[in-house]
Amino acid sequence: MKKIIISIFTILLLLSCKNEPQVLVKVEGKLLPITEEIQSKKEIEDFIQPYREKVEAEMNTVLSYTEKDLVRTDGELESSLGNLMADLCFDMANPVFKSRTTNNIDFALFNYGGIRAGITKGDIKTENAFQLMPFENNLVVVELTSEKIKELVNYLIANNRAHPLSKHINLEITKKGYNLKINNLPLNDSKTYFVLTSDYLQNGGDKMDFFKNPVSIQNLNYKVRNAIIDYFKDKDTINVKLDGRFRAEK
Template identity: 65%
Template structure:
């Protein structure tokens, strides 16, 4: 009787034991997304107002230009690059002055950071987003004269139309160059304040001279926001090639 009871309990225990399971096969199927799929009406009713508001906002006219603004209309400078550098200085300097009590000396950005041109005609928010699709912010770096020389050598070696504000005058002549910052030669006894993007300040586009500055000032101001604010403040956008960076 005892043996019978033992074997009965053993059978019950074994029947309750969970077997270890393993993956044998994976199956998948493709669900085509096309015009035959019907949208969910309830979801569409919720999304539609937001979509319409976004479309209206992105197409809102905020300025005007009577000519195409592009990054390719000059050898070492461009109409769009000059505009971008100048507007960044104009919008950023009051913020920096309030933060530090000082003024920015000039602005510099990278040629590759300009992602689209602005065609002649009405300028909308869409153009600003296409020009600057990244979430980069404006920063100001305090650079020593040695770092400024590195910056100038970078410009000379690269020979690209990197955006520079009108406060710079750089003329290359064979193996020499002439540099003026705010109409004055480089002063070896003082530091300079340069506005740029946080991406470039971290060494983007190999602009290592922006890294490890004497001081770094974060303006908490998106580059795109500065562009939009500037566009809104101008009835007509104007920018020309003025020889701020050229070779003889």
């Protein structure tokens, strides 16, 4: 009898230990608001402090100076900050592109929404570059046909915003259409053009689909923000103005 009881107990024990399939029934979450009542741990603060001080020192490093506020809203179809951003990216990227391909970039185009902050009159710091361009976007050069350039122009006209456009473009909206010159020459239908932009826009960001499927593409592996920082480091004072590179006929 004892053996029978032990045997039954053993069988029941084995059955109770059988691995049953696990099924997720529900997931519960709890909101933990971060308030002043939550006290930081001293050992963690002590560990982080040297890194915080290093980052703050780097962010406060003075790179250049501007005698006026630089914003994206001081013009209708162009802006001081947009002109600056497009021109400086061109200046920093063209030597890199030429060293790799022997070609020159024809012009640069970025998007209005990509400018995330203005720069106030006074010292320009590293922090300003991060505020201006908080994204990890890379500079790319796409080779576009004249038909793609026409799509680009039609986009700019329809969008009617001050997208950053480099000084190599002269675009006037007229009552009959538009007048376009690239590097002081009319659009050549038998030519392709090298256009500098960001990898985000090249992938169709901001509905700039004309950048998709180019004749060729060259990723410079050079972040837009790094180009901004490098340019500011090289300039004692930033001088920029509205020059009518994109305008509507009066």
